[in-house]
Amino acid sequence: MLSRRGILKLGGAAALSAALLKAAHTPVDPDYSIEIAPFLLEISPKHTVKTIAYNRQIPGEILRLAEGRPVIVDVTNHTSREEVVHWHGLFLPSDVDGAMEEGTPMVSPGSTVRYTFTPRPAGFRWYHTHTRAGDDLKAGQYTGQQGFLMIEPRKAMSAYDREFFLALHDWDGQMFSSGDGSMNPAYNFSTINGKMLGFGEPLKVKQGQRVLLHILNASPTDPHWISFSGHQFRVIALDGNPVPQPQTVPMLRLAPAERVCAIVEMSNPGVWVLGEVRKHIKSAGMGVVVEYSGYDGAPLWQQPQTLNWNYNQFAALVESRDSEEIVSIPLVFESKFAGHGAPDRWMINGKSYPDTEAVTLRKGQRYRLQFKNRSTDDHPVHLHRHSFEIRTLPRSQSTRGIVKDVVLVPAQSQVDVEFTADNPGLTLFHCHQQNHMDDGFMMLFRYA
Amino acid sequence: MRKWLEEIARRWELFVALSVFFALPAFAQGNYEIQVYGAATVEPKTTMFELHSNFTIDGEKARIDGVYPTNHQEHETLEITQGINDWSEVGFYVFTSIQDGHGWQWVGDHIRPRVRLPDSWHWVVGVSLSTEIGYQRAAYSPDTWTWEIRPIVDKSVGRWYFAVNPAFERTLHGPDVNQGFQFAPAVKVSYDFTKVVSGGVEYYGNYGELGNFASLHNQQQQIFIVTDLNVSPKWEINIGAGIGPTAATDRWIIKGILGRHFSWIKQPDIE
Numbered sequence: 193m194l195s196r197r198g199i200l201k202l203g204g205a206a207a208l209s210a211a212l213l214k215a216a217h218t219p220v221d222p223d224y225s226i227e228i229a230p231f232l233l234e235i236s237p238k239h240t241v242k243t244i245a246y247n248r249q250i251p252g253e254i255l256r257l258a259e260g261r262p263v264i265v266d267v268t269n270h271t272s273r274e275e276v277v278h279w280h281g282l283f284l285p286s287d288v289d290g291a292m293e294e295g296t297p298m299v300s301p302g303s304t305v306r307y308t309f310t311p312r313p314a315g316f317r318w319y320h321t322h323t324r325a326g327d328d329l330k331a332g333q334y335t336g337q338q339g340f341l342m343i344e345p346r347k348a349m350s351a352y353d354r355e356f357f358l359a360l361h362d363w364d365g366q367m368f369s370s371g372d373g374s375m376n377p378a379y380n381f382s383t384i385n386g387k388m389l390g391f392g393e394p395l396k397v398k399q400g401q402r403v404l405l406h407i408l409n410a411s412p413t414d415p416h417w418i419s420f421s422g423h424q425f426r427v428i429a430l431d432g433n434p435v436p437q438p439q440t441v442p443m444l445r446l447a448p449a450e451r452v453c454a455i456v457e458m459s460n461p462g463v464w465v466l467g468e469v470r471k472h473i474k475s476a477g478m479g480v481v482v483e484y485s486g487y488d489g490a491p492l493w494q495q496p497q498t499l500n501w502n503y504n505q506f507a508a509l510v511e512s513r514d515s516e517e518i519v520s521i522p523l524v525f526e527s528k529f530a531g532h533g534a535p536d537r538w539m540i541n542g543k544s545y546p547d548t549e550a551v552t553l554r555k556g557q558r559y560r561l562q563f564k565n566r567s568t569d570d571h572p573v574h575l576h577r578h579s580f581e582i583r584t585l586p587r588s589q590s591t592r593g594i595v596k597d598v599v600l601v602p603a604q605s606q607v608d609v610e611f612t613a614d615n616p617g618l619t620l621f622h623c624h625q626q627n628h629m630d631d632g633f634m635m636l637f638r639y640a
Numbered sequence: 641m642r643k644w645l646e647e648i649a650r651r652w653e654l655f656v657a658l659s660v661f662f663a664l665p666a667f668a669q670g671n672y673e674i675q676v677y678g679a680a681t682v683e684p685k686t687t688m689f690e691l692h693s694n695f696t697i698d699g700e701k702a703r704i705d706g707v708y709p710t711n712h713q714e715h716e717t718l719e720i721t722q723g724i725n726d727w728s729e730v731g732f733y734v735f736t737s738i739q740d741g742h743g744w745q746w747v748g749d750h751i752r753p754r755v756r757l758p759d760s761w762h763w764v765v766g767v768s769l770s771t772e773i774g775y776q777r778a779a780y781s782p783d784t785w786t787w788e789i790r791p792i793v794d795k796s797v798g799r800w801y802f803a804v805n806p807a808f809e810r811t812l813h814g815p816d817v818n819q820g821f822q823f824a825p826a827v828k829v830s831y832d833f834t835k836v837v838s839g840g841v842e843y844y845g846n847y848g849e850l851g852n853f854a855s856l857h858n859q860q861q862q863i864f865i866v867t868d869l870n871v872s873p874k875w876e877i878n879i880g881a882g883i884g885p886t887a888a889t890d891r892w893i894i895k896g897i898l899g900r901h902f903s904w905i906k907q908p909d910i911e
Contacts (some may be wrong), residue, residue, distance in 0.1 A: 364760070366759055366760075366762055369796065378758050417910070469910055470909075470910050471909055471910070472911065496910060497908065497910065498909050498910065499910050528797065529832070529835045530798060531796070531798040531800065531832045532799075532801065532832055532835075532838075532870070533796025533797045533798050533799070533800065533801065533832075534796075534798040545667065
């Protein structure tokens with residue numbers, strides 16, 4: 193429940209949702225409760241990470257919600273900082289979406305806030321903190337505040353025998369000046385579901401099973417490449433949205449906040465490793481053992497020699513024509529050098545948040561966001577409260593049918609996406625890389 | 641015009657005074673390798689080749705105790721540093737001198753192992769420790785065998801970079817063999833004007849024996865105005881001009897460092 197202090201504080205926020213206020217006085221049990229508290233995570237018998245977790249586990253528990261059915265989630269903050277939980281990938285009102293920039297009230301230390309919302313659309317989403325970390329590489333998304341959110345569709349997306357949820361994360365980061373002069377974190381440890389390779393429970397499967405993997409990159413800053421030795425992935429959904437052309441691929445690339453749903457045919461009995469393709473990250477711990485029933489021994493890893501990924505392979509084959517007027521909004525990403533001992537300041541159209549211009553949208557209008565990345569960093573950009581369709585990829589690849597809420601815009605390239613402004617309210621757009629959003633890579637859309 | 645020149649002179653004096661004031665510890669490395677070390681080490685399986693080119697515009701003009709005068713000496717030093725692992729390296733130096741009447745002469749060689757604090761310790765400053773031992777011909781240095789221990793601390797703060805090398809030098813063979821450690825600090829302060837161009841001040845001193853410092857007049861003191869060009873992570877470029885304000889120091893020196901890193905492993909595409 194909200195404390196008096198919390199209510200007074202929230203009372204000042206014009207955007208406080210009726211749902212939140214109502215919830216504060218309604219003795220209805222929540223469907224879920226999330227306790228945010230400090231936590232000592234043992235990533236291996238030799239390594240522990242002092243962090244913050246949801247309900248004393250990393251990743252937080254899987255919240256399975258029915259599409260279109262209202263849900264109540266109580267969030268209690270046992271830390272000393274204000275917190276907020278973002279329901280990533282859902283079409284929610286601004287005041288419960290989970291971004292203070294949109295007007296969602298923060299959860300004060302020691303208080304409880306009730307989130308009441310109707311989850312949609314169906315698919316694999318996630319929930320995570322949306323606070324600023326700044327120089328503190330043990331705050332914000334650098335912590336263990338992330339969990340899976342499965343919005344159950346009315347109709348199953350694909351037949352499967354078994355499913356696993358896997359969250360990738362990097363720990364114990366330190367800022368380093370990179371080759372291009374900007375600063376980015378480098379990490380000492382990397383995990384899947386909070387464990388280094390060899391120290392978590394193996395994924396136990398049986399020969400002949402069709403296993404559905406829901407993989408989330410919850411890293412605060414780094415993309416990850418994942419392969420499953422002896423097996424291939426049949427990608428059926430990106431960011432929780434079914435792809436027009438499911439494809440079988442040898443590896444996955446997930447930028448921060450991206451999700452991939454993939455079916456794996458368990459047709460190669462043995463003990464295998466599913467892990468990061470790049471050696472230095474796998475040796476930092478990012479991997480999990482997959483064990484067929486009746487098999488044991490040392491897990492096998494087959495080292496891929498190339499990195500291979502392209503969103504376009506999942507696109508619709510037929511190019512459909514645009515039947516409506518589309519308004520283009522160019523967004524130029526640039527950085528401003530602040531010294532080799534300081535992170536770059538990030539800018540959208542020449543300005544850093546909070547000075548970025550809030551673009552006004554008209555309800556029902558279709559927009560094309562033209563992401564022009566003139567910087568030397570890749571950017572996984574995220575649009576809150578909406579999904580978008582990728583329309584143009586680097587080297588002018590035209591594409592259709594891939595619907596996402598995060599897209600990686602490579603350095604020195606352009607990616608275009610389209611979305612329909614159909615969810616009025618303040619809408620945050622930002623780079624999902626924690627240090628980039630902290631250093632100005634954010635802007636708001638507002639509805640007319 | 642005269643007033644303007646006086647103002648320039650006054651500001652220069654103030655600048656030099658401030659530079660000396662902030663230059664707490666440091667080290668005068670002879671005029672063969674004029675460099676304030678940063679804490680980073682060369683990456684493993686990587687070799688760095690550096691050419692240090694120093695020319696004494698105005699130096700000692702007399703031959704003293706058989707040592708050639710430094711005036712108009714051109715020093716070319718090849719430094720080869722091999723990265724061992726992510727916290728250590730070994731450097732090897734070949735010192736040479738070019739001078740009218742003497743030609744191009746080999747001067748000596750040094751070896752310099754160095755270790756640093758691992759990044760995983762998360763210290764707020766970079767810290768490393770090098771030790772250097774080597775020989776130089778008596779015609780170029782009366783002390784032919786020397787040993788140096790050099791702690792290194794550095795830190796980047798925004799556009800500013802600070803490095804401190806409070807070095808201690810010991811003669812193993814030569815006239816000063818009975819002296820103890822000499823204190824030879826070096827300091828660098830620089831500022832990133834752009835992503836590529838940095839400029840700053842380097843200070844090198846040798847105060848003499850610990851506990852028995854020489855008079856200021858007899859101390860080595862050098863102040864360089866330098867620029868670093870950060871054109872690529874593979875390249876190191878440093879150019880500077882320095883003045884020695886004390887009698888024991890060469891008056892004017894210009895220096896240049898050109899370095900290139902070579903990785904001996906083919907970085908797989910996946911990395």
